[in-house]
Amino acid sequence: MEFLHRRITGWFAETARDLPWRDPGCGAWGVLVSEIMLQQTPVVRVLPVWEEWLKRWPTPAGLAAEPAGEAVRNWGRLGYPRRALRLHAAATAIVENHNGRVPDTYTELLALPGVGSYTAAAVAAFAYGRRETVVDTNIRRVHARLVAGAALPAPALTAAEMRLAASLLPDDDAASVRWNAAVMELGALVCTARAPKCADCPVKDSCAWRAAGEPPPSYVPKGQAWHGTDRQVRGAVMAVLRLADAPVPAEMFLQPPADLGFAPEGIGVPLAALHRLNSAPEQLERAMSGLLTDGLAEIHDGGYRLPA
Template sequence: MTAKLHGAVVRWFATEARDLPWRDPRCSPWGVLVSEVMLQQTPVVRVLPVWREWMERWPRAADLAAESPGEAVRAWGRLGYPRRALRLHAAATVIATEHDGELPDSEDGLLALPGVGGYTAAAVAAFAFGRRASVVDTNIRRVHARLVSGDALPAPALTAAERRLAEALLPDDDATSVRWNAGVMELGALICTARSPKCSMCPVADECAWRAAGEPPPSYVPKGQAWHGTDRQVRGAIMAVLRGASRPVPRVVLDGLATAEPVTAEPVTALTEGSATSPELARLHALAPAPEQLERCIAGLLADGLAVELTGGLALPH
């Protein structure tokens, strides 16, 4: 019953898939893992250049493990959620020291790595090792919701029913299951998008339960992600300062930025000479965080290991 869907999606994927470097058969499992972690909540177009830099600089897990975690965070750049860089570095260390430099090829083995959850473990097992694994990401969930369940959007959180459905739809043989996973994911990314899906270009539009039902609206309103004034925004601004700093950033500089006292570009430059570029400091200052928020954010970054306290000030971890 699902054979028709399998054929349609696999054929569509064969001709319409984007030519992404981590899909190259010559890409190593390590390269696939790096791509999957970078792609967690970050769009492909922004990952591409950073992934290339990482692969050139750290072609094997052991190469990254030999670096300091701070270098990983700095090379992560502005991909967002920098703790992912930290966990990727930790995963590289585990791979280098406990797995002789080779990635585990089973879902369970992958799942044990830092920063690797259910999605990433299944994705690497499938895309790097050709295993039959049930990959469930936001794209696949959305396609399943529309195509099979007739809903405009998947539930707010992954449900057991969705896992069962994904497993039930997964082709039996390894090779087809890999193409199905990749194809459904690509379909969700390019055609069956969250907003304004391109149904006229969909290879399985005729089988879509959501279309058959007259494209009913979502049964709930997704709540947006708060940003302005949040700790995340302040943490991000602090991290940008630390990434741009070639030496520890004195606490007095950071603390001074939280005050209402205007800070001119001149003294900022003088205080942080050689330790940070002024655009990053200016951005943090423009946020005008309350002293307690700034303190809370710094404490959070220290607790997360994204920053360390030195006598000279705050810096990326060594």
């Protein structure tokens, strides 16, 4: 095990990307924001948005002082905008329950909106140097191949995986933090889901999957449907709301602007994209009502807008 630790953390020391949230001076708030943004979203798309967020809201109190809709608007096109809502709620909880300071224990972090087992462990480890069993999709995949000899981890996180990850974690605090970051980075850059770059792998000679002849996955991951789904419609509606500076009347969503006899100010492009989907009226209604339910939109002066 010492061998794996040395090899992988050594590789990390040489190869690691220079990401701003890895800067020692970044602070726990910056780490928390990065972790929420990075949920299901690639690093390259997070970088510019993260920079703007931290410039605008350097502290949880700064974000908490603004309407939730501002968080959603500045989330831009990162996707899964509920994360923006939860991050705003987390900032509020941090101000109210933790004197404005991001909590430093796994349990307290886990209680924050939008923070699950992965994010709680990651913030405790990367922001506060704690020894935590961090398990994300990258770490799961590296463990699956390196130790279990499988092409992919199980469809859902299992207790066995958690035990394995815990057993591999170095005893020393600082070493455990480096290990977590290094394995995650290895999964992100080398031991990738598609076309892993085994030639660049620091532990290829110890890899159970390679030793087994790289057997194919034992199951086929089911892809996420997109075209024609409510998610697609919701996304198109949100694109309109982000650009709107006044409530958008419901009929603008339900009828092509040309039929309304006027060109909408500023929101013409996303509105045209929405109507290009040609969704059934029931689906549009369902999507928009879902946005209200989720708190991503509200009705004001007879129109839809981001929550104020």
